[in-house]
Amino acid sequence: MERTLALVLEYDGTFYRGFQRQDGLPSIAERVEAALATLFGHPTPVVCAGRTDAGVHATGQVVSCVTSSPMPTRKLPVAASALLRQSSIAVVRAAERAAGFSARRDALSRTYRYQILNRVAPSPLLARRAFHVGATLDDDAMRRAALELVGEHDFAAFCAMESRHKSTRRKIEALELDRRGDLVDLRVRADSFLHNMVRIMVGTLVEVGRGRRPVPNLADVLQSCDRRRAGFTAPAHGLYLEHVSYAEPV
Amino acid sequence: MERTLALVLEYDGTFYRGFQRQDGLPSIAERVEAALATLFGHPTPVVCAGRTDAGVHATGQVVSCVTSSPMPTRKLPVAASALLRQSSIAVVRAAERAAGFSARRDALSRTYRYQILNRVAPSPLLARRAFHVGATLDDDAMRRAALELVGEHDFAAFCAMESRHKSTRRKIEALELDRRGDLVDLRVRADSFLHNMVRIMVGTLVEVGRGRRPVPNLADVLQSCDRRRAGFTAPAHGLYLEHVSYAEPV
Known part of the structure; x- marks a missing residue:
């Protein structure tokens, strides 16, 4: 008998060319x-x-698959993680779903976390886990700028140049900055994302935080639909696919 | 002119045989x-x-040294960290101290953090950063057992067999368990520590947390002064030297 499964994955993306x-x-x-x-x-x-890019990590990627194996889902995390240990991938949870379930099509929203280390010295323990910004960041300016991105907009200016998407309209449901000491998390939730969208948003907000870009600016950048008006693409190693939400949580 | 400096170091101890x-x-x-x-x-x-052992990390190791160089202390973190980048070591802060200052002798207390990942599946992102315990831990039992270790005692039972210390009496000022979801931090502060003392305390508390050792037990173990009565030595990769306190903070 065939069963459809949903698996939650964690991985260290450092040595991969991406998910696909x-x-x-x-x-x-x-x-x-x-x-x-x-x-x-x-x-x-x-x-x-x-589809996480090269170097991007995940703590809550979700995949779906179909199997005829009778293996109980409760045994899957330990068994699959053991096989994937050398690959820096783990299966954190597994659940059965109705036939036809698709991790991609049925996802209601995706949440990405971008981790910044904001202090003068780099951190060896977070070398491949956070983007190091030595200059002091103005959290309040970044928070105010972030609000201009929340809502439904055409995000063409925040999309990698070479990408092809049917539509560049997306709806940002939340974009929040959370600081604990030297660590700054930018967490963003949307229905879905364009190619490099989170990393370009983060790069642009870092320019705001460093005082290199005025705060009331991102609405103009959005309206321009011009990638050259937005900021740099923040590096992949600070980015984590943290959560995917479904009508029934995995 | 000679100056005495104190430097705060962070490092990934994975590939080292220790500090010394x-x-x-x-x-x-x-x-x-x-x-x-x-x-x-x-x-x-x-x-x-x-003196951290092989595989043990640090976020707040302190070293002292003497130099005749005029380099300003505020330039040291960036300059030294750049040279140490490939070594997974960083100089986080630097300060001038009175002649004769010793990072070892003048330390008032040391704080170690031991990080446990407590969930069924391993974590690739924390593979060399946390000790993975798959079985559910009883936090309350561990907290009650930890209290038996706080205070001044002879910790001979919690010291690596082959070690030689003049005295095995130490004073544990605090030993606290802090859980955030799957991550459990055991944080312990003492005047100083015996060889492997933190890791043996953690191994013993994990046995309590798994129900393999009764809670009112550690006072007996202490009194026995017998290493074989305490628990296993928890692995090095969960341990961090987090903070060293001085009369004047570095």
Whole structure:
């Protein structure tokens, strides 16, 4: 009997070219599919909720797959994580879903966290985990600027130049800054995201925080639909796909 | 003119044999002394507050040294951290101290943090940063057991067998458990520590938390002065030297 499963994944994206399979390059999908094929005894293609780019991490990626294996879902996290240990990937939770469930199509929203280390000295313990900004950031200015991005807009200015999307309209449901000492988290939730959208938003907000861009500016940048008007693309290693929400939580 | 300096260090201890120089083996001391010799133009031996073992990390190690270089202390963190980047070591802060200051002798107390990941699945992002305990831990039992260790005692039962210390009496000023979701921090402050003392205390408390050791037990273990009565030595990679306190904070 076939069952449809949803799996929550954590991974260290440092040494991957991203989630999606790419010929001959290391990808999260390739490793996860190989581990599931070993466990289930049949090829097991997966569909993901968010195609993370090269170097981007996840603490709450969700994938769906179909299996004819009778393995109980409660055994999956330990068994799959053991096979994926050397790949820096873990299956954190697993649940059964109705036939036809798709991690991508059924996702209601995605939440990304971007971690910034804001102090003079770098942190060896967070070297591949946070973007190091040595200059002092003005949290209040960043918070006020962030509010200009919340809501439904055309985000063409916050999309990688080479990308092709049917529509560049997206709805940002929340964009919040949270500081604990030297660590600044920018957390953003939207229905879905354009290519590099979170990293360009973060780069632009960092320019605001450093005083290199005025606060009442992002509405103009949005209206321009011009990628060159937005800020730099913040590096991949500060970004985490943190949560994907569904009508029924995984 | 000679100046005495105090430096606060962060490091990833994963690939080191510990802080102290050991012939031909990679040590934090060797790397830091090499970087300071380059910056100052003369050999610069350092004295540390806590001799961390192989694989143990630090976010607040303190070292003292003497230099004839006129380099301003405010430039040291960036300059030294740049030289130490490939070594996974950073100088977080630097301050001038009175002649004769010793990071070891003048330390009033040391605080270590031990990080446990308490969930079924391992975490790739914390693989070398936290001790993974899959079985559910009983926080309350661990907190009650921890109280038996607080105060001044003979900690011979919590000291690595092969060690030689003049006295095995130490004073634990605080030992607290703090949980945020799956992450459990055990934070312990004492005047100083015996060899492996924190890791043996943590291993023993984890046995309590798993229900493999009764709660009113640690006072007996202390009194026995017998290492075999205490628990296992928790692995190095969950341990961080977090803070060293002085009459004048560094």
